[in-house]
Amino acid sequence: MAKTIMIQGTMSNAGKSLICAGLCRIFRQDGYKVAPFKSQNMALNSFITENGLEMGRAQVVQAEAAGIAPQVEMNPILLKPTNDTGSQVIVNGEVLQNMCAREYFAYKKQLVPEIMRAFHKLEETYDIIVIEGAGSPAEINLKQDDIVNMGMAKMAKSPVLLVGDIDRGGVFAQLLGTLMLLEEEEKNMVKGLIINKFRGDKTILDPGIQMLEERGGIPVVGVTPYLSVEIEDEDSLTERFQGRKEAELIDIAVIRTPRISNFTDFIALENIKGVSLRYVRDCRELKHPDMIILPGTKNTMEDLLWMRQNGLETEVKKGAAKGTIVWGICGGYQMLGESLSDPESVEAGGRIDGMGLLPMETTFVRQKTRTRVNGTFQHIGGILKELSGIAFEGYEIHMGETRGKDMPMSRIKDYVQEKSSEDGLSKGNVYGTYVHGIFDKEEVTTTMIRAIAKHKGIDPDEMEGVDMKAFKETQYDLLADSLRQHLDMKKIYEIMDRGITDR
Numbered sequence: 001m002a003k004t005i006m007i008q009g010t011m012s013n014a015g016k017s018l019i020c021a022g023l024c025r026i027f028r029q030d031g032y033k034v035a036p037f038k039s040q041n042m043a044l045n046s047f048i049t050e051n052g053l054e055m056g057r058a059q060v061v062q063a064e065a066a067g068i069a070p071q072v073e074m075n076p077i078l079l080k081p082t083n084d085t086g087s088q089v090i091v092n093g094e095v096l097q098n099m100c101a102r103e104y105f106a107y108k109k110q111l112v113p114e115i116m117r118a119f120h121k122l123e124e125t126y127d128i129i130v131i132e133g134a135g136s137p138a139e140i141n142l143k144q145d146d147i148v149n150m151g152m153a154k155m156a157k158s159p160v161l162l163v164g165d166i167d168r169g170g171v172f173a174q175l176l177g178t179l180m181l182l183e184e185e186e187k188n189m190v191k192g193l194i195i196n197k198f199r200g201d202k203t204i205l206d207p208g209i210q211m212l213e214e215r216g217g218i219p220v221v222g223v224t225p226y227l228s229v230e231i232e233d234e235d236s237l238t239e240r241f242q243g244r245k246e247a248e249l250i251d252i253a254v255i256r257t258p259r260i261s262n263f264t265d266f267i268a269l270e271n272i273k274g275v276s277l278r279y280v281r282d283c284r285e286l287k288h289p290d291m292i293i294l295p296g297t298k299n300t301m302e303d304l305l306w307m308r309q310n311g312l313e314t315e316v317k318k319g320a321a322k323g324t325i326v327w328g329i330c331g332g333y334q335m336l337g338e339s340l341s342d343p344e345s346v347e348a349g350g351r352i353d354g355m356g357l358l359p360m361e362t363t364f365v366r367q368k369t370r371t372r373v374n375g376t377f378q379h380i381g382g383i384l385k386e387l388s389g390i391a392f393e394g395y396e397i398h399m400g401e402t403r404g405k406d407m408p409m410s411r412i413k414d415y416v417q418e419k420s421s422e423d424g425l426s427k428g429n430v431y432g433t434y435v436h437g438i439f440d441k442e443e444v445t446t447t448m449i450r451a452i453a454k455h456k457g458i459d460p461d462e463m464e465g466v467d468m469k470a471f472k473e474t475q476y477d478l479l480a481d482s483l484r485q486h487l488d489m490k491k492i493y494e495i496m497d498r499g500i501t502d503r
Helices: 016-029 057-066 101-123 150-156 171-181 206-216 263-270 300-310 312-321 331-335 382-387 442-456 468-486 489-498
Strands: 003-009 034-037 040-042 046-048 054-056 077-081 086-091 094-100 128-132 160-165 190-198 220-225 250-255 275-280 291-294 325-329 339-342 350-353 360-377 391-404 408-414 419-427 430-433
Touching: 003 016, 003 150, 003 489, 016 034, 016 057, 016 128, 016 160, 016 468, 034 057, 034 101, 040 101, 046 057, 046 360, 046 391, 054 057, 054 077, 057 128, 057 468, 077 101, 086 101, 094 101, 101 128, 101 150, 128 150, 160 171, 171 190, 171 206, 190 206, 190 489, 206 220, 220 468, 220 489, 250 263, 250 442, 263 275, 263 442, 263 468, 291 312, 291 331, 300 312, 300 331, 300 339, 300 350, 312 325, 325 331, 325 382, 331 391, 331 430, 360 419, 382 430, 382 442, 408 430
Parallel strands: 003 128, 003 160, 034 128, 040 077, 160 190, 190 220, 250 275, 250 291, 291 325, 325 430, 339 360
Antiparallel strands: 046 054, 077 086, 086 094, 339 350, 360 391, 360 408, 408 419, 419 430
C-alpha cells in the first residue's frame, strides 16, 4: 500500500499546491514513484488528459513535477464556477450537471465511492501519494460531510502537514486557531506545521516557533521562503494578475474578464525578455498595446456583455481597425464572431451580437468538446503571416460550435478520437482559435514575437521565445531544491512511515 502525506492549509492560497508540487519532485528525485491527489478541486483553469477527460491544473502541475502523465484519478471531482452561487460539477473528467452550492453540498457525500475508487487506483501503482486539501479544514460550516480536508485524511488514513501563510500576517493565529477548531481526532492527524512565504531573517522568527510548538503540541517541520519560481497558478487568487503594468519593447494586454479561465495559456509570453504581458480590467489600463488577447472564459456571453458595458469591447474594435493584433482563445475566439446563440440555455440563453471582427457564428450546445490536438497554421495573414506552416499542440475544452464563413486558420488532428478537422479563423490582424496551449511551443512564440518586433522596427534577433516543457523542468527542480533546504525532509519521511498512529 502506498504511503501518503496530506498538505492542508489555514486558508485558500496558503501555498498548498506549490508545496505539493515540490514534494512530488523531491520524492521523484529520491527514487520513488509518486502521484498527486485532490478529491475535490474548484477552479476555472482545467486541463484535458490524453484520453479526453477534464481535471484541475494543480494536479497536472504536480504530476509533471512527479514525472508522470496526468490522469483523471488524481482529481476525481472538479467544480467550475458558472456564477456566484453555482458550478458545473465534473466527475471522473466528465460533466455531471450544473448545481447551486446548496444542492451540491447536499449531494457531495454520494461521490465518496468515486473518490475512493480513484484513490485506490493510484495506490495500486505508486509508492507515495501526495494529497492536497482545499481552503481550510476549520471551516466549521462546511465540516459536516467533508470530502476534501479532514474527511479525506480520515478516508485515506493519511498524516497531515498544516501550512500557514506568513506573508498575509497572523500566521501563529492562523495555525493555532485552525488546530483549536479541529476535533481531537482530527488534531491528532496533524503531524507537522509549515510556515510558508517567509521573507527575512529566520532567527527573528525562532521564539515564535518555539511558542507555536509548545501551544500547539505539534512540531514545525519547515519555514519555507517566498519562492520566485515560475510555476502555473490555478485560480482567481493568483498574483499573476497583479504583475507588471508598464509596457516594454513589445506590449501584450490580456483582457481580464470576470470569469477568465486557462490564463496559464500566457505564461510562455510572460517569460520572453523584452515582452510585457499585462492583465487589464478597464479602458484606462488598456493603453496602446501591440497585441490584445481575449482569453478563455467560463461564460462567454456574460463576459462579452461585461466588456460591452465598460467600454473594453469598443476599445478592442478600435484597436483592430488601426491594425493592432487581436487574438482570441476559446471563449475569446467566440466573442470575435458575428453572433453567439444559446438556444439550450447552456450559458445565459438567447442570442447576442458578437464583436463582428471575424466572419463566423457560434451556437452553444450541451455536449462539451474535450480533446487534445496537434496542428499546423495554414491560412494566416497580417503581421503574423510567418506563422504559416508552423506546428503547435494543445487541447480544446468548450461547449460551443463555431461555423466560419472563410478559410480556417489551421488544420488540427484530434488524437483522442484520431480524426482531423479545421480550427480557427484569421482576418487581417485578428486571429482566433479554440486551442489552449497554442503558445507553449518555442517556435510559435519566437516566430510571433519576432514578427511583431519586425513590424515595429525592432531588431527581431533580440526576441527569443520559450520552450515551456523545458522551462517547466528547470522550475520544478528549483522548487525542489528550495524546499529541501527549508523543510525537514527526514522528519517528513518519518511522519509518512508512522502514518496516523498517536504521537
